[in-house]
Amino acid sequence: MNKLHGEAVDFIEQVAGKVPNAEEVETVVCAPALFLKDMNEAAASSDVKIGAQNMHQEDSGAFTGEISPAALADLGIPYVIIGHSERREMFNETDETVNQKVKAALNHGLTPIMCCGESLEQKENGSTEAVVREQIEKGFAGLSAEDAAKVVVAYEPIWAIGTGKSSTAEDADETCGSVRKALAGQYDQDTADKVRIQYGGSVKPENIETYMAKEHIDGALVGGASLKPDAFLELAEAGKQ
Numbered sequence: 001m002n003k004l005h006g007e008a009v010d011f012i013e014q015v016a017g018k019v020p021n022a023e024e025v026e027t028v029v030c031a032p033a034l035f036l037k038d039m040n041e042a043a044a045s046s047d048v049k050i051g052a053q054n055m056h057q058e059d060s061g062a063f064t065g066e067i068s069p070a071a072l073a074d075l076g077i078p079y080v081i082i083g084h085s086e087r088r089e090m091f092n093e094t095d096e097t098v099n100q101k102v103k104a105a106l107n108h109g110l111t112p113i114m115c116c117g118e119s120l121e122q123k124e125n126g127s128t129e130a131v132v133r134e135q136i137e138k139g140f141a142g143l144s145a146e147d148a149a150k151v152v153v154a155y156e157p158i159w160a161i162g163t164g165k166s167s168t169a170e171d172a173d174e175t176c177g178s179v180r181k182a183l184a185g186q187y188d189q190d191t192a193d194k195v196r197i198q199y200g201g202s203v204k205p206e207n208i209e210t211y212m213a214k215e216h217i218d219g220a221l222v223g224g225a226s227l228k229p230d231a232f233l234e235l236a237e238a239g240k241q
């Protein structure tokens, strides 16, 4: 929930067409719903894509205040974040609603960026792998292998989001590896290898390369450090093919 309308559109105008390695890296800006239409127009045919930060799972109906996947697809928005930990914590999203939203997004041709990650308490009691595995199994439940391969997973330890306390690259890689293993068990290795797995949580220009160097980390979901155009482009430059 950052920026006002003019600032958001201006941001896109400042970064569109300037992504340094655009042929190798996919760059997406996920924004508040109110700005999506104009941001998408400002980004049209450029090296920057636009995504929503949430959506409802139903196409339409009595869900006052919600945004439907049909409405996002109608605007030509290609990406949507599903199940961010802030949505899970503050807006009662569960693995079941996350699963419904992932399916709804795919049904409308949107690419879901499905978030998972453990709390500090879960990390400290050693249950990170079990927590994340369960989130993946439930979030992907009922998806065909073909659809599963289209999903982007963002592993974001809750304790590292917006706190300045990032996971070590080794720990993040280990958990992203567990995500891949869970997907290989649920589907097959080929499908698991096709799923892009991002790390998120206090990523910044100064540390992004340590994450991108890791085997199981295919990209980053960056919050606070991506809000200024220069930093955004610097982060994109470090992105992984």
Ligand SMILES: O=C[C@H](O)COP(=O)(O)O
Pocket: 156, 160, 161, 162, 163, 164, 200, 201, 202, 203, 221, 222, 223, 224, 225
């Ligand atoms: O929404 C963004 C991610 O949750 C990461 O946020 P952060 O980079 O500010 O820690």
